[in-house]
Amino acid sequence: MTGGSIWVKMESRQVSRSVGKTNDVVDLYAVQCCICFKWSTVPTKEEYETIRQSFKEDPWVCFKKQGRSCDNPGDLEYDTSRMWIADKPNIPKSPPGFNRILSRRSDFSKFDVYYITPTGKKLRGPADVEKFLQEYPRFKDINPSDFVFSSPKIPKEMILGTPAERGDCETHSNKKLKRS
DNA sequence: GCCACCGGTGGC
């Protein structure tokens, strides 16, 4: 199975952060079965990153979830009630204690990726990573390539707030999106 | 002074 035909997806929603400000938080992780295209939720970010890191070689299938097969209904269906982001496959797991964050631009144009370190510092790119790993010898064994700053794309229908054209969906993910 | 946020651009 080659990568790219099925994407790991995650969901975010807008929450009020302070007066006049909003921020997206990912509140649900989901993966799509490469056989039946149904969605399974993934309970934790940790587990999600584990699936994601080898998604191309080892795509998701329903029976990986205990007691589940493609004959069962999925956990949820894709819709525009929340924002779905097609994540990139095969991103290394965040090093222990580091937290990979997606920050959406207010114009919905793109996400910025950054990592929060165990010390609370924010790393915005490879230059920050290198500086940080040098500054703290206890992290010197961490491979800088474990930090990946490439950002997921925001699906067009999420920007416009309108249903995706079927052609778009198939172009991007080789599947049909079910809409209720 | 910090940092969240955005714009620009170099490399592909």
Next chain:
DNA sequence: GCCACCGGTGGC
């Protein structure tokens, strides 16, 4: 043309 990366800065 895209996008990963980084510089700049406005608002606090």
